[in-house]
Amino acid sequence: MVPAVELTGVGKELGGQKVVRGVDLSIREGEFFSLLGPSGCGKTTTLRLIAGFETPDEGAIRIRGRGPGRRPAFAREVNLVFQNYALFPHMTVWANVAFGLEMERRPKEEIRREVEAILALVRLEGLEGRYPRQLSGGQQQRVALARALVTDPAVVLLDEPLGALDLKLRKDMQIELKALQRRTGVTFIYVTHDQEEALAMSDRIAVMHEGRVLQVGTPEEIYERPQTRFVAHFIGETNLLEGRLRPGGNGVVEVESDGLAFAVGGGGRSSGDEQVILTVRPEHLVVGRRLNGGLENRFAGEVVASAYHGSERMVHVRIGNGVVLRSRVPNGSAELPDPGDAVEVGWPAAAARLVSPD
């Protein structure tokens, strides 16, 4: 099937700086696809390229298999929800939403029907006559969404649409947005720097860093099987250890670091070079006065800090080589060590992965 949006080798320079470099993406029809990365990594620029506000210096962008041709701004097929909504302040909610349909010169009666339907869909009935400044942030957000959806585009691009909302409202809107996307079946390309948001909402995520796409995958893949150090570090929390590769037995490799040996069984990158980085998530680490056998990695250490996070506790343990490892311990588990306690920390080889140093 033809992808909804396809980028091949797209590069863009802005102000003498390579802002987007060699980006390849293939976004499926009906997908909720997120671009995730820290501030300034080129997410907005990528989105503006897809929207047609910028033209790529290198590479090509195809929407449903078609290049831009001579049409400006991909006017009909791709609609953008702007970072701060960009609602027309002198127009009512109704006029804002009807704008795109009027540009398409649809019949009056059809415009009325479509606008009513979409306002019902985003639960804005009764607010048609209001001006944007008379709406709350969440309501403005919905108007922007309705305005982008009403012309039935192939793709809706959303640039941090929830960034301006407070935490509680943001959580609600996440669920609402996702449900809306499901119901309409429209392809969403969603830009965010909030990894939790991306994990919770997306079908697939592209993690961006300094203009490049480092990894594309489902939320599980991105979280459980990060391929680069940056992805492992940026998504969730993790422990990173650097060391040298040492061949081990039965599918397990060993990483030697400052005299300690770590067993890695989960696969991941296993190219020839000796210097490697391994990652293991805090929730895979167990901490106890004496650990049972069966864990391939087991080290003696000392608790240096223990931070309370509500449903869990983050325990920091310093092991023999001076490295501090973090372990996530659910609250309510039997023994909770205090700082200064001598403990053991361990994890199964399968929980650890090798990642590339990008």
Add this chain to the structure above:
Amino acid sequence: MRSRPWLLLLPGLLWLGAFFLLPLAIIAVVAVADRGAPVAWGFGWSAFGRLWDPLVVPVLWRSAWIAAAATLGCLAIGYPLSYFIVRRPKRSRRLWYFLVLIPLAANSLVLLYAWTTILRPAGLLENLAGRLGLLPEAGFGLLWSPPAIIIGLVYWYLPFMVYPVYASMERFDFRLLEAAADLGAGVRTSVVRVLWPQTLPGVVTGCLLVYMQTFCSFVVPDLLGGAKTLMVGNLIQQRFLSLPQDWPLGAALALAVVAALAVVVWISMRVQSRLEG
């Protein structure tokens, strides 16, 4: 200590009194006088009756439409010009602003005289048109005509349109034009439906400033309009300074102009508050 906030208003009040209310009062007294130059004090409304004189009414009418045309001219040039400046990159924007406006703001009689050499019969313009074979037999006859006055007024008062329009465009969020384009609007549609309504307050202010000044202007019509195309400013000046002198009529005219412009200001303030409300 009791605070006296009205003390802060005092300089403003004095200024208003000395330079606006006092002259206005003098004009009012002159307008009801019996005769002017030498003035014969008295009280009567006859000068206001002379406002309907067939020599006066056409001048008022001409002033009104010439000022309107000049205002439209300033808008037609000033609006795109402001747009052009505001779309420059931030660094060069101020430079453009100065480049475009300094020569205009520094307008002087000399520059206006330059226009007479351009517009006069066998002047620069007719010469150029003649060389291109575009000159009609009789010439353009621009100088000493309303079009010449309008050209001069547009030239002279353009900055008063550009200041407020540029200011309103600087406050405009240009992503709104992108949003319109994204929804399929062409350039013309996005300007008409998004930029124009958002910058209308600046436009109204600019039109007001230009209209009020061009309506009463007397230097430009004096130089470019000649004796046949008087505007009300010239008429007032003549009734005071040239024969036949008629100070009461001049004063009555001045009061009529002030009153008419006050109405214009009032209307445009109503429009403004509607726009912002």
